[in-house]
Amino acid sequence: MSVTMKDVAALAGVGVGTVSRMINGVAVKDVTRRKVEAAIKALDYEPDAAARAFKTNHSQTIALILPTIWHPFFSEFAYHVEESLSEHGYKLYLCNADGDPEKEHDYIQMVKQSKVDGIIGITYSDIDKFISSNLPFVSIDRHFSEEVSYVTADNFGGGELAAEELQKRGCKKLIYIGGINPYPNETTLRGDGFEAYCRAKGIDFDILRIPEPISDLTTPIADFLTKNADFDGVFCVNDAMGMDVMTVFKKFGKEVLRDYQLIGFDGTRIDSSRNYLVSTIVQPKKEMAEAAVALILKKVAGIETEKRVILPVFFESAGTTKDM
């Protein structure tokens, strides 16, 4: 059926070792090289990647574990990860873990089974116990043990920036709305940065943290508004929350831009050619993806890496804040 190295070697009149060496870019005399190349072309030979993976224990594959690809932040991130891996000659396994530690655990096993060389993971579930120090694992937005490197945007700075941008646009009473999760993660820092800035600058503010998972946004917001009806600037933990919040506010007669300005977080777009959905603190997803890929490939190669990479965010206006 399929043509193997042996066939190539036979046709070229050389040993299989020579063919193998050639394919792996080891020095070969020019004459033999040409013979082998001709044979390869003549037979339309393709090296069997599975055999190679078996032999070398390297699959040239990285797994990306995320809650769900069905979310613009993750899909953009995944896009850049795949791009970057592809440039390095690696393939990408995609896994929607959806917070299912079973599935996450499966992929960790695959590393041991030498089906996967390493893992880039965005996970908010409790998989600490599976993460051993010698596992090539890079975490996004979450700090595990001291052994695991992670990449994150400057969430704290983003929170500060959001408050600053609202203040610059004339807002006098700011509020922050976010979720609160049993498994702590970096997004909490967004609210913290916001709070720190407000305190430092003496800005009037309040904070609403709703326990996740959030099934109903209306009730907690209604409660919150009884004490904070006079806000004119809103910072939300992410863009999706921002859009939901606007919908709820509308029920209470609050219209964005007329009654308040709003800044989200993430920099969510439908696709690369369209605008942001709300004014937002943009996470540099491409840079984050590239940093994660660089880290994981180093780990796979056994090179020591930095413990963490924090990348700067920036503000982008998109219709829910006033022009300046």
Add this chain to the structure above:
Amino acid sequence: MSVTMKDVAALAGVGVGTVSRMINGVAVKDVTRRKVEAAIKALDYEPDAAARAFKTNHSQTIALILPTIWHPFFSEFAYHVEESLSEHGYKLYLCNADGDPEKEHDYIQMVKQSKVDGIIGITYSDIDKFISSNLPFVSIDRHFSEEVSYVTADNFGGGELAAEELQKRGCKKLIYIGGINPYPNETTLRGDGFEAYCRAKGIDFDILRIPEPISDLTTPIADFLTKNADFDGVFCVNDAMGMDVMTVFKKFGKEVLRDYQLIGFDGTRIDSSRNYLVSTIVQPKKEMAEAAVALILKKVAGIETEKRVILPVFFESAGTTKDM
């Protein structure tokens, strides 16, 4: 280093064949089974998936090739594909081909290299020549040769439905706006269905097909409006186009709902818990994904499959059409 079947067999006092059979679910006497299980646990044995893939020429892996995961339609589709594959014990390779036939070709090679068992592809580029009849390939939204199965939504019916829904809501002059691509694909049928319905019902209509790739939407629409300023119902080839069109119309003083109603296509949402971005003809992405997975797994197993699967669409209102 790593523990192999031989170690397990030795500890359990059986032959490697027995261990192998157990792992592959072949009948084994209860007593030996327990011995082997104990040995596996004692040694913390993990079957080497790479060796298995090598031996069986089956990687339990399907590749999904799409233009870009960074798009809500594709990311939702990918989500469902991964879910479905996962249930069947398969892993997913993700490939952003971005219309790069090179990359698509690479993955087709991987099938031959037995790194991938089959491919599900959404591709609008010219890869016909690579698609051979014995390649396990399932196409989405595109018809290749007679040998290749494909899954698609009822695009023609969706076009009819859009026209009907606009008519039911009182629109008198309908327009269709879509792109036109050198490589024909099923989306063209959306406009065709729209046109067929209008003709059948004697509805006043016009059609604008803009050559892709579309860099500027404003100019062609401005031109078009000089002849068709009196429209009150708009059907767009997809939701993203619909949103762009609304933006352009606004420049010309046309406000959605007040001056016209609009229906898109796809059923685009930010994520599973949120609303559609515009009123839309929804493609049943989950069902399409499951159908594609079912088809490709049959092909991998060497089972004859149906040539094509066409799935019904439905209308969903979301703020750019009037309530009824």
Add this chain to the structure above:
DNA sequence: CTGTTAGCGCATTCAG
């Protein structure tokens, strides 16, 4: 039902 054995295709020794 089970132990033994023969490769799968390749990378990598080891001699030359």
Add this chain to the structure above:
DNA sequence: CTGAATGCGCTAACAG
């Protein structure tokens, strides 16, 4: 620089 030989871990065929 090269050919021949070895074995990676596993499955499947074979003989019991």
